[in-house]
Amino acid sequence: MSEMTGAKIVIEALKDQGVDTVFGYPGGAVLPIYDELFQQNEIRHILVRHEQGATHAAEGYARSTGKPGVVLVTSGPGATNAVTGMTDALMDSIPMIVLSGQVPTFMIGNDAFQEADTIGITRPCSKHNWLVKDTADLAATIHQAFHVATSGRPGPVLVDIPKDVQFASAKYTPKAKAHKGHYNPQVKGDIDAITQAVIALEKAKRPIIYSGGGVINSGTGASQLLRELVASTNFPITSTLMGLGAYPASGENWLGMLGMHGTYEANNAMHDCDFMLCVGARFDDRITGRTDAFSPNSYKVHIDIDPSSINKIIRVDTAIIGDIGHVLEDILKVWKSRGRKTNSVAVKDWLAEIEGWRNVDCLKYRNSDSIIKPQYALQRLEALTKNHDRYITTEVGQHQMWAAQFLGFEDPNRFMTSGGLGTMGYGLPASVGVQIAHPDALVINVAGDASFLMNMQEMGTAVQYKAPVKQFIMNNERLGMVRQWQQLLHGERYSSTWSEALPDFVKLAEAFGAKGIRVDNPSDLDDAILEMIDHDGPVIMDCLIEKHENCFPMIPSGKAHNEMLMGDDSTEGAIDSSGSVMV
């Protein structure tokens, strides 16, 4: 095969990997690659307005399709702007390949224009990264990058490509011939551990399944197997924020989300269970609350593809390292071959006890005729959009938790949110990435006024590519979640949590060439939502809501699952000094 330039090799390698979309922003150090992009039609380049937007758009694309997201940025500021999105993808296990330009190899270390130590800066926020110094290694490195990003626990990787490496020529190494290295994580679970888990499952009187984002990362087959397991055992199931949709919200055994803002029934069931099957979740502090009081009397089984997740925060009785899909398949196989046993009588009593907790109706709130309550806004959004081919993204804060509580997710890959890192500004670019991947779907970003402003420049991207994303801003003119914490543990001293000098969102929409809608009365809400859905183009919906509504239920930090605060509880002194040091 004849030689080609490094820039051309990049394009060939991306095509070889089946990439159809790249999110990026050009600059001096990636000009040769942009020149090659210009001269082909197979890969679509989406020009974002800021590199952080490119990374979140790639995350939205990846999470809604199951394919890796690809980002192309220039050296220096291009790469440093990608750092937040890479860290976000690392925390939430999103496969992402970032290609960054670098100053030519002979200038590295000279503090050249737009030079940064990209490899050094992104080392702790990537699964792995590579600096390619020789064009002959470029294709194989890109293929290895895709392999690392997508196998095992997925995550972001970065390939740093100096400009002279893009100009120089070498032979192209096709994907099939590229050496993948020794990285090959275990996908099949240990059969002894699986049998041990099944024996515990059979005896369980008060079981619970606690699932997470790993189920979604494992593919739609894993969600199907999870549903089969729940249906055939009749066990109750709860999920983390990242796992919503793996089991349908309309399912009979669904308890709602667990954790800090999870439901009363899910958290109490976690606390009182005698058998916990953790499927692709990682006992994050937002889930466990006080770890020494976490589910004190249960036999715990943890399935995770990442060995370092095992016993990191909570010690478990049986650990199964492997891919969720493979492990669930084997669990079902072993369980069936042993005669499909469960302690069904005890489980029925347990479900009745859970029903009692459910009847507390922990998500109830006082509605109003004059002010739109955020919970009501989401209930109406749910009612009016649930029959659509719908994808939801969120920003970070109160609105995010309300979205998790009040929207129902029936399928995996339908809910994109920043869970681990909690990145305000994630939702708008993520919604653009989702819409690019699913042009005909209804894509809604449930946003807060403050989060929306963090990456609002991406409205330009939405308008340019005719991505009809709906920005549903629940505007309380506050940094609502921070304000809630100030109310609960800083004596109602609302330090810097008022969104002073907010833009007029309707005019902002119009300035971008999008449609703007404002609604402030509950009786107009349905019409406004329908108008938003019906508009063939991007919309910013400014939904003015109750300004001081708090998000409940809430496990105050430093407390256990059975010490939840409910909406009508007194919040005075709810968080003690040991809890207030935690975030």
Added chain:
Amino acid sequence: MNALHIQKGSSRKSAYDLKNPLDEMLETHTLTILVDNEAGVLARVIGLFSGRGYNIDSLTVAETDAEGHKSRITIVTTGTPAVIEQIKAQLGLIIPVYEVNDLTVEGPSVEREMALLKVAGSGDKRVEAMRLADIFRVNVVDSTLESFVFEITGTPEKIDAFTDLMRPLGLTDIARTGVAAMARGLG
């Protein structure tokens, strides 16, 4: 350059002493890590320790297989049993890492360290330093009329003991390699 105050990496006290040592029972483990000898691999390993607040008591690294481009990193670390488990699991996630061995739990092993000690003095002290060096089977690798440079190889404890003896005899400088370790027998 007073040897008496040089602590980092040369003693059981860590360069990254971020955890309260009274939290739980601490254990010291010797880990050997086989890695691809590629640019930045050491930064990945020590970045993991600093980023997650683990201790490094001693660190040794050199290429051990030039043809296969492999290096062996030996790290002595201190932590609770749970932290030690976490360290091993996290090391295993680093892409250029081939294997992580915990010599402290995987059966008997040998540990050796080398140190250079400069001892200055004259008269009785100089004679005494030389006599002790003989007892410890220490090599003299440099000598002037006012000083010796001793080369000592052994367990970290042996080096500690010799260092303590040299202090009153005019120890002015010390350089230690950190621990290299290997399992005994064919294991």
